Amino acid sequence: RFRAMPTFGSSTIWRFATNASEMKKLAARDFEDLLQCSIPAFEGLLPEPYNTIIMTLLYRTAEWHAFTKLQLHTESTLQHLEKLTTELRQLMQNFRDTTQSAFGTFKLLKETGAQKRRQRSGKGKEKTTTGIPGRKPKNLNLFIYKWHALRDYICAIHLFGGTDGFSTQVVSNL
Incomplete structure (x- = not known):
């Protein structure tokens, strides 16, 4: 279904890979496109x-x-964000x-295989249950x-402003 989504603009929403669930090395824009x-x-x-x-969950x-992602916040937007965070x-x-309770969910086969390989090599957690x-x-x-x-996003926005105004990236060249 993601593959059938039309693109939007030249750089807004890009064409998705054949299987969106198997996409690797995702950039922030990829996560944003998937959410949108x-x-x-x-x-x-x-x-x-x-x-x-x-x-409802996806919309919220x-x-x-x-x-x-707002560049400018007011008290009302921060109050709404706080309510949204609680609701989310x-x-x-x-x-x-x-x-x-309704669906049986299981580890992916590749997750199970990786866990077994780690256990065989002695790097994984010891198996405690049979x-x-x-x-x-x-x-x-x-x-x-x-x-x-x-909830820390709201506090960080109060302290530092919108999330576009700061980064956790290490500065390499000054």
Whole structure:
């Protein structure tokens, strides 16, 4: 579905690769293009109520992204961004809880293969449980830093201004 999306402008939205899920070495613009085209690409793929949950989550994620990219913020935009961040967290928790009980999600075959190779070489975690061989269940983990740090965007914008005005890139030549 992503491949069928038309391009927009000369450098706004580029043509997607044959399989968007297998894209490698993504630039920031690639992630942005995927987010901007995700609503029409995902629309109607799942039955209700899952379709509505996905559409709402994608819309709010795109809205949150747009607000974080504003070059000029006011108190009202920052208040809205704070509400959006709280809503996004709640939507993600609802998505996790709803889909976890409805869909069986598993590690990709290449993830399982890489884990087995690490274990054979002695670099991976020791296997503590015995289970049936093959694909292992994998659920959405919201207890990772990137989800925890969403609220920090608002504080950073208060302190430093819009996210286009600063960078974490190391300066090499002065």
